Amino acid sequence: MTPSGFTTSSQTILPASFRDPDGYLYRSDGVLFRALNVSYRGNYENLINSGLYNALTEKRLLIPHTEVDINKDVHSWLTIQPEPVTFISYPYEWCFSQLKDAALLTLDIQFIALNHGMCLKDASAYNVQFHQGRPIFIDTLSFESYVDGMPWVAYRQFCQHFLAPLTLMAKRDIRLGQLLRNHIDGLPLDLASNLLPKRSWTSVGILMHLHMHARTQQSFADSHASLSKTALKFSKVSRVGLIGLLDGLRKTIAKLEWKPGNTEWSDYYNDTNYSDNAFQSKRRQIEVFLDNAGPKNEVWDLGANIGLFSRVASERGLFTVAFDIDPSAVEINYRQVRKDGETTILPLLLDLTNPSPGLGWNSAERDSLFDRGPVDCIMALALIHHISISNNVPFEKVASFFAQLCRKSLIIEFVPKSDSQVQRLLRSRVDIFDNYTRDQFEKAFALHFLLERAEPIEGSDRVLYLMRRKP
C-alpha cells in the first residue's frame, strides 16, 4: 500500500509518487530514498540476480542505487538510495533530440531487459532524466519478469509519450511538442493521427504504430466483453515477434529527423552587433563576475540561446541549466553537449513569460519552475529588452521575478534603447517605454538587489551588472 502524503518527522513523500503499488519515493532530511514494498521483492531480486541491474548501470543506462537498510515498516520491505539527479526536467521542456534520445534509451533498456528475462512495465517519458549530460532511466521499480507470449503492456504508453510527439514535431511543427504540457500521459494517438500530414501514411512504422494503433484503440474501446475475448486470442506475441516489433519501432524513431533553423533565434549570433572584441570582453567580464559571486551550487542561464555564455559557467565545473524559448537554440545546444560529452550543462526549453507550472494531480505531480529553485546564481544576458519591451513587463516585476529564482547573485546585462537589437524591437511599434532607461532599471532592481558592479561592454552601449540578492 502506498501511504498518501503523510510526513513523519523529516520525511516527505514526493507528491508524484503514488501510482505504483510496488513502492514510493520520499525525502528524508533532503536526501532522496525509494521504499520498495514487499510486492516488488520477487522482481527486485530478479533484477539483481539476473545481472540486468549490472548490465544497465555499467553502461549508465539506469540510475545506480545503494541498498540502505531493511525497513522494519510492515509495508515496506527494502529502502534504496538512488544517485541524485541534479535538476529534474520534464518532456515538455526537452528539445527534439532530447525526447528522441529518451525514447531510444527506453527501447534499448527494453531489449537488454528481454535478454535477461525481464521487461519494462511502463514506458513513461517521466522515467527518464538528464544526468551528467545524458538521458538516464530513473525508475528502478519499472522491471517485471517477462512471460513468453505476453504482449508488451507499455506499448501504448510508449507510443503516446514518445512516438506521437516526436512524429508531430518532425513531420508537422516543432511547437507541437508543447502539447505534452496538456497531455501528461502522452498524446492521445487519435489526436496525433489526425494532426499528421497524409505523407506520414507512407512510412510503414508510423502507419502501424501510430495510425493503425489509433484506430485499433477506437475500434475496441467500446467493445462487448465477448468480442474482447475472441479478439484477445489475437494478442499473443512470441518473444521473437516482440523483438521484431520493438526493432521496427526503434528504427521508426531513429529515422525521425528535425533540422534546427528557420526559427526566430537560430541565426542570432550572425545578426547581432557583437564585434569579436566585444564578445571576448563580455566573456571575460562574466568570468570575473562568476569568480566574485562566491560559492555556488547551480547556475541558471535564462535566455541562454545556444549556450555560448552558459559555457563560461559550465566549463568552470558549475552545473548550469541553459534555458531558452527557442527549440532550435536548445536543439543546437544539446547536440553540442552530446557531441562533446559535456557533463555540467543541461539545455532546456522555457518561456520565461509563461514558465512551466505545477501539473498533474493536485497541480503537484510535476514541479513548477519555482519549485525547482531558487539557485545560487542566475545569468540574464541580452534578455531584459525581450521581457520589458517585447513583452511589456515593467522592470519592477522582472526584478521581483528574478529575486524569487535567485538565492545569491544575479549577472544581468542592461540593453539600452540605443542598442540595435532594441531598435529592431521598436521598429514596428509605438515607443511607449518612457521608463526603459538605465536609471529606472537600477532603481527597480535595487529594491531586491545590491548593485555590486557595473561594467560597460566594450564596443556597445550595454552594461553588465553583478548584483547581490538582498537578504
Next chain:
Amino acid sequence: MRANTIINGIILSLCILFIAPPAYAYLDPGTGSAILQGVLGGVAAIAVILKLYWYRILRFLGLSKKRSALEQKVKGGGSEQ
C-alpha cells in the same frame, strides 16, 4: 494453420484501418493495443526469422563475420552474458 492466423490478422487490421468509429466511447485503451501487437508481432516474427536465416547464410558463405545487432537482441548479448 499459422498462415491462416496471419491472413486473418491482416484482414482484421485492414478492417480496423478503414472502419474506425469516433472515439467518444468509455475508453478501454488496453485491448486495442494488445490486439495490434498480436497482429504486428505475428508479421514481425516471420520477418525476424527470415532475417536470421539470411544472416546465417551470409556467415556460412563468409560474406559476414560478426553477429548482427538483430541477432544480439534475439539470442542475447555477446559481452554481457
